[in-house]
Amino acid sequence: MKTDDIDAFVAVVRCQSISQAADSLALTQPAITRRVQNLEQALGVELFDRNTKPLKPTAIGMQVYQKCLAILREMDGLRDLVALDTPPSGVLRLGVPQTIGDIVLLNALKHLRGQFPDLRAQVVTGWGANLVSKIERGELDAAAALFPAGKVFAENIVGESIGKLELVAVCAKADLPKKPIKLADCYDRGWVLNPDGCGFRAGLQRTLADQGLSLKVNLETFGTELQLGLVADGMGLGLVPRPLLERSAHYESLAVLPLKDFKPVMDLWLIYPRFLGNLQAAVNAFGEWVAQSLKQERDAA
Known part of the structure; x- marks a missing residue:
């Protein structure tokens, strides 16, 4: 069996599509199909259930897939062994x-x-x-x-x-409390945050959940500078890396919220x-x- 056939098979399993596998390997769809068939003939088994959409491997096909991944990793290691001394290009x-x-x-x-x-x-x-x-x-x-x-x-x-990167909760300077507070004390203000999927947001949400609180999002938008502008306008609280706060055009209108129970790093x-x-x-x-x-x-x- 050939490594090209293994590459094609792994790509089809990963993409669940012959056309997408062909695109990922810069090959034609017939070339991908032929290489998968070559591997099936060499092994004497059917690797895909061709009646399913998206395309899925058979039970034995999934076992072969795991073995093929291990083979490709070993091949990568072999190539790396002889390539380490060549300059990157x-x-x-x-x-x-x-x-x-x-x-x-x-x-x-x-x-x-x-x-x-x-x-x-x-x-x-x-x-x-x-x-x-x-x-x-x-x-x-x-x-x-x-x-x-x-x-x-x-x-x-x-x-x-x-x-390490320190995160700070920020508020409009006019809304800065006179003494340190807890997350629960500012809960009603809500937050201006990245959309769901952001690690900063997830950390805040976990901390609130530990206190029996849900995350109140007033606005969600991409772009730290936009978020800081909205916070400066009093639209809610923000959560940003301290270096980005320091270089923000809105810095003079913002303040770090003195939270006693949330100091994320x-x-x-x-x-x-x-x-x-x-x-x-x-x-x-x-x-x-x-x-x-x-x-x-x-x-x-």
């Missing part, structure tokens, strides 16, 4: 949360271009969980994402904590597949520059 696919992209990305990409001139970076933004999923599917080579300390990743994913993680080959040096450098940029912002604040 081509495309480096990176992911960052939009929330911190403005803080860490520009400086990191500038240094990356300087140190690895044959490497071209492509960057996508998204929630941390979404970025991790893209790494697991082979769509990204690395990501810098925010998760709580002690986060555990899948076996084939490496996660390194490279820094997130870890910044560098996340990447266990086998990266000659991209490892570039990913390590990216992580170092992201961590340095975050530290500079934190020290300046």
Whole structure:
């Protein structure tokens, strides 16, 4: 059997579609079909139930899929073993949360271009969980994402904590209480937050739930600067990284809410597949520059 046939089979299981698998491998649909049939003939079993939509593997097909994943991981490790000494080149696919992209990305990409001139970076933004999923599917080579300390990743994913980011609850300066308060004391004000899926929001929601409170959302919108503008206009409370508050155009109209029972800190993680080959040096450098940029912002604040 051929590794090309295994690649095609794994892609079809992952995409649940021959056409999408073909797109992901830059092949035609007949080529994908032929490679899957080759693997079935080599093994002497039917790997897919072709009467289902979306396309699903048979019981034995799912077992073969797990074995094929292990084979491909070993093949990646073998390629990496002989590629480590070659300089990185081509495309480096990176992911960052939009929330911190403005803080860490520009400086990191500038240094990356300087140190690895044959490497071209492509960057996508998204929630941390979404970025991790893209790494697991082979769509990204690395990501810098925010998760709580002690986060555990899948076996084939490496996660390194490279820094910490303080979050602060903010309010309009005119609404600043005269003394420290608890979350329950400001519950009626409501919040201006990112849409559901944001780790900041999820942490706040868990803390409120521990106190028997639900999350009251007045407005949900993307964009930290927009959120801070709405908070400054008295539309509710906000939750943002302190460095973004310090650099906001609305800073003079805002104040940090003195909460006694909510002082969130997130870890910044560098996340990447266990086998990266000659991209490892570039990913390590990216992580170092992201961590340095975050530290500079934190020290300046």
